[in-house]
Amino acid sequence: MNEKLNKEILSKASISKKVDHGTEPLVLVEMIQRLKVRDVMTTTLATVERAAPLSDVQALMKAKQISGVPVEEGGRFLGLVTINDIIRALEGGYIDETCQKHMSTKLVVLEDDMPLSFALRYFEKYHFGRFPVINREQKLVGIICQRDINRALLLELTNELNRLESESSHYKVPEGPFNLYVLREFPVSKFDFENAGKAANKVKQLLKEKKFPAKIIRRIAVAAYELEINLCVHSDGGSLSWQLSNGRAEIIAHDSGPGIADVEWALKDGNSTASEWIRSFGFGAGMGLVNVKRVSDEFEIESTVGLGTRVKAVIYINPDAKR
């Protein structure tokens, strides 16, 4: 991909919050209309109850690196404690008092089926760092901050660029294929065997079109496929993202649970927790992670029971890519 063009579009992404349809590139306008708040928001929420002391919120903010924590009870959204509330509490010496007493209750919220353009306008209008997101039943379903939007737009834009690029038959890669920059993310659902593997197949097709060396393509494709199947078989759902830059292919599988109790055990040949039913699909022989490791130049796995697993596999496309 043309890096210059890429940077140009990315710089436009950063000013996209000025929703001025007159000068906005058409592709962006279309994108922020098409994307819904629910596509962008964070859904793994850290919440507190009314009776919790503000110091709990402070600890939560520090641990999760967030700047706003919703107060929720029995699915009802009651208020929000922001980092400003915490600063004031520290200054005023009432950090041990309850959230109920100090949370913001006059809140501007977004609804999950609003277009992203709406959210951008809200950020512009209210200068808040984040907005709680509710659904039609008025239930809290997520929280959205500028960072979520930047991330989503960046992903969408690169996807869009790749799509445009693959449509153009006269396209030439100016700085050699190894400096191609691609970033894509695919959601993977639990037990969705019908769609599992599609992402890896797409990855392979794209690399084939780019005429990468066959051996390298195969290693990248095998790692992507194994990780995708793993997400489908073992996780509660997650995403497979991959990026190609500076002569390295990075594949990251990320899920939100259930986590692996014994990573060392899972990395041993033939160890598997898969059921007979999964084996009937031809998977679950306990070779997945082993095989990812085999084809990768760098391999990392982090897992916490109850929180999820993140696996990163790196394959060097050119030999100098080692960091």
Place this chain on the structure above:
Amino acid sequence: MKLKDLVDQAGFEVVTLPDAEAEVQNAYSSDLLSDVMGHCPENSILITVQNHKNTVAVSTLVEAKAILIVHNRTIPDDMLALAQQEGVALLRTACDQFTISCKIGVLLDIDT
């Protein structure tokens, strides 16, 4: 063909061989136990990668005489114990399913 002759000529590793004189008439290659259950001919040697005790249970049902585990997969203790109890031979080879099926085919000389 006698099982012991097949073992000798094909060079399988013997894990357990309760009845070396057993007559093997056919072979069946599959990693899907449901297929084995439905289609494996009796008096067969079952060629599979499935190294767990369910394979022994299924083999007993279809009256297979031996289980040949390919790719030198490790045989778990409970699988071995069940095979000994049920009188099913357990064999191992480093070969893959295709290679070893072809080899057994030549030895058994079964008309396809």
Place this chain on the structure above:
Amino acid sequence: MTILEVAKKLKAEVLVEGDAVADAIGYVVASDLMSDVLLVDEDEILLLTSLASDQVLRTGHIVGAVGVIVINGKSLPSSMVKVARDLGMTLVKCDKSQYQACIAVSEALKSA
């Protein structure tokens, strides 16, 4: 020898002719465990399997297989033909058992 020639010898039905239909077969894998297929480090693979699912084609595509022969007379879900076309994979259906198909393929390859 190509997958089409093998299909002819096996009296098998060719459902989709993919991108590598004219490529010479370099290696044969007979397996029903896709996890195992993904471990094979060979090129121009012909995949024999009794697993009739889209995942077989996806796996074949990932390892750069010349095509997939679904054996055991399995009835294929209609999605398989579509996925094979999308991925440019040759898809063949054969009534022989895995064991018989292995022997027939090896005889076909030897005769070439």
